[in-house]
Amino acid sequence: MDQQLKGTLVSRRDTMITALSRAEAFIADFNIERDQIQVALRLQYLDKMWATLEAVQGQLEDIETTNEGKRLLADVRANFEPRLFKTKASLIAKLPSQNGNVSVPPVAHSSTSLTGIKLPTITLPEFDGDYNQWLAFHDTFLALIHSNPEVPDVQKFHYLRAAVKGEAAQSIESIAISSANYKLAWEALVSRYDNEYLLKKRHLQALFSIPCMQVENPAELHRLVDEFERHVKILHQLGEPTDQWSTILEHLLCIRLHDDCIKVWEDHASTLTDPNYRCLVEFLHRRVRVLESICANHHGSSSGSCMQGQPEQIPCQFNSSSYATTSNFHDSCLACNQPHPLIRCEVFHRLSLPERQQFVYSKRLCHNCLRADHIVRNCSSSYNCRKCNRRHHTLLHPNSSDGLASTDSSVHLTIQPTTSPSPSAETTVGTNKQATMLQSGNLPHVEVSASMRGQAENVFLMTAVVTIIDSHGQHHSARALLDSASQPNLISARLASVLQLKRNSTYVTIHGAGNLAKPVRQSVTTEIRSRRGHFSCVADFLVMDVVTSSLPKQNVSTAGWKIPSDVVLADPSFNQSQPIDLILGAKHFCSFFPSAARMQLNENLPNLVDSVFGWVVSGAVNSTHADGNSLSQPAHQISERASPELNSFQNN
Structure with missing residues (x-):
């Protein structure tokens, strides 16, 4: 690669992006009387700049040969393309009405003039491959973009690329952006999703x-x-x-x-x-x-008990100064149906920690205040856990009596003092013992065994495409591994950057096969949702450069599997070797399988297991189904080094 040419192209691209920033500043400080005369000229300049930027970025993408370089270039494109669309749309909206290229036809004949009235911008819907959303996306995109003769085909292609996500984006990502290829890309989407029978x-x-x-x-x-x-x-x-x-x-x-x-x-x-x-x-x-x-x-304006669906007993007389602290006491408890809040319920207190957590999940309650109609991220309560000061209720805080040891026999936590080699020093993790060791200066070693992959057979692990929420509340699709034998949840650094999540400092070391250590210094918190139904959960993740290798190790043919057409797969591309961006561990694993329904295709094929994300594929398959040589099945182990900073993360 010619490094001098690459440097020149990067410099030209940075100049164009700086010009884009100036256009955004012009819009932010726009004064209609002072600046409207410049709008048409700035639009012309923006179009030329857009073409130049597209050409420079295309050259950089053509000469790049490394995967890391291609990923960085894709991130740069993902940054400037939406800004270009937004900037151009804003400039068009600010054109004088008599000279504007985009006009809104009147809906009825009227003597009332609409001059000077700015209609709201219509936002293009996103489509991620969900058949239930196809018709709405198809009709809107067809009306606003596809059938608009004033939009060039190459620009239509850019709009299409920006509107499709996840599985739908994969179906057209191999088609190069050009005017001639737009119709090809649109027809590819229509032929795949405009299936009336399906x-x-x-x-x-x-x-x-x-x-x-x-x-x-x-x-x-x-x-x-x-x-x-x-x-x-x-x-x-x-x-x-x-x-x-x-x-x-x-x-x-x-x-x-x-x-x-x-x-x-x-x-x-x-x-x-x-x-x-x-x-x-x-x-x-x-x-x-x-x-x-x-x-x-x-x-009045309060909707607390209405949102919970329980009629509140309104006293005939009450002191207005104490109403805010007593009105909720008349709500019927969700655990015993008595007139007291859940946090004062003896029935709820007598439940074990896993039972309390499952009850909160099943009732979709806030983990911080134990009330309905919102999640912990939107909780207005000023109170936190009294033990670790994190955003969950004290009744949901893991402690020595409820146990940090998992009920899954494949997951165990042990503390080994680094100053003593004696086997008798190994102790089960407990809050008090942990504190004692930290005070004495001994750094404990927390080991979490992870799932062992089969070495003799080709085994499908449970993968699912989930919806994950970024820092702005927008939805993204990500491929996750559901791993009941991993205590921590993991997220790739690439996905964490795309989501722009706030990163917290932590101190963790992940140990793999051969006891190879990988330090982790950051964690994030976000919400996971199902694309299939109403399931959602808030989870903490450790941030790693790569969470695991691509799964499966190579493509596997599914010819002759005869998966029923009405089965909604959690990962439609489960048989194609693709990267994993998330590992969802044991903490949430059981909540993914409320029905535990299974479907056996035949004795030589894996099972289908019903989950909140759809049907997941799990189990062994005959090696003759692999496209090439037999799959190599790695065995690995995840372990963590606990520090004082990590305690609150583990206990969350």
């Missing part, structure tokens, strides 16, 4: 998979009706005679309602000549309004 099956499956209401409140009821109606309308749009399914739809929706709501509906239905699906939907809309009115009358 869309019908996916939306019908989603209709049957909508969870039942656990509590009756206006938000939950509104969500249930809206989601049910959305799938019914899409099925009708796809040509299904849903207007003839009234009895079936009425039954499917009815069995998902709360018992109290069903009783009121059945009483109302007895007064109707023909109680059908449309009658039920209209009844539920009225029911939502009634519940919202009750909440407004009882609580």
Whole structure:
């Protein structure tokens, strides 16, 4: 590679990006009377700069040969492309109305002039390969971009690249950006996802998979009706005679309602000549309004107990100065249904730590205040854990009585004082013993055994494509390994950088095969969500350059596997060797498999296991299915060196 040429190109690219920053500063400090006359000229300059930047970046990508260099170039492109789109859109919006290239046609003939009214910007939707979101993405992109004659094809391609994520992005990432290739890329997406038969099956499956209401409140009821109606309308749009399914739809929706709501509906239905699906939907809309009115009358702007679905007993007289501290005591406890908050419930206190954690997960409560309707990241409570001062409730803090030792026999924690070689010094991890050793100056060694991969067979480990939330609340897709034998959760440094997560200092050493040590000095906290349903959890991750090797070690043919067409795989590309960005360890592992349903394809193939992310593939497969030589199966071990800074991370 010509280093001098590369340096020249990088310098030119930096100059263009600096010019982009000046354009952003112009928009931020825009004054319509002073600056509007410059907008058209700046747009022309931006277009020339865009073309130059694209050419320079393309040359750099062509001459780069290393994987690390290509990854850095991809990160640079991911940084400046959205800024270019946003800057150009902002400049177009600031054009004088008589000279603007983008106009909004009037919706009706009216003598009232719309001159000077700035309509809100329409944001392009993102599509990550979820068939349930395809029609909305297809119709919006078709109307705003694809059918717009004023947008050049190469620019349409850039918009398309920016709008598709995850699995959908992979289907067009090998197509080079050019005007001629745009139609090819669009047709590739349409041919893959615009499958009417499969869309019908996916939306019908989603209709049957909508969870039942656990509590009756206006938000939950509104969500249930809206989601049910959305799938019914899409099925009708796809040509299904849903207007003839009234009895079936009425039954499917009815069995998902709360018992109290069903009783009121059945009483109302007895007064109707023909109680059908449309009658039920209209009844539920009225029911939502009634519940919202009750909440407004009882609580004013407060929605605490309404969001939990439990009626609050309003005293006839109360002291306004103490109302804020006593009103919540009238909520019915979720554990015993008595009039006290969960944190004062003796039944909840008597549960073991794992049982309390599982109860909080199943009820979707905040881990910090143990209340519903929000997650710990959005919790407004000023209180933290009294033992470690982290954002979880003290009742959820692991301690010596609840035990840090895992119930999984493949995971164990031991402390070995570095100053004594005696085997008798090995002790089970406990909060008090740990503190004693730290005070004495002995740095403990915490060892966590990880899953052992089979050495004689080709074994699929549990992988899933999950949704992970960045620092701005945006959704990203990431490939995760579900590992019940790993205590810590791990995240790659690349993904942590893309998510722009706040990094915390820590002191951990990961030991691999042959006792090779890898120090880790940073950790992050973020939220993991399922692409399939409503599952989510907040987890801590240790940041590593590479969390593990690509899985599987090489591509494996699935010809003849006959996976049912209605099975939603957690990792649609499970058989293709691809990088792993996350390892989700034992702390959350059990919550991923609420049903534990399994499906055996045949005796020579792995199992399918139902999870909150979809069906995961796990187990051995005959080596003849591998594309090439038999897969090499590494065995490795993860261990950590604990320091005072790490204690709070382990106990979270």
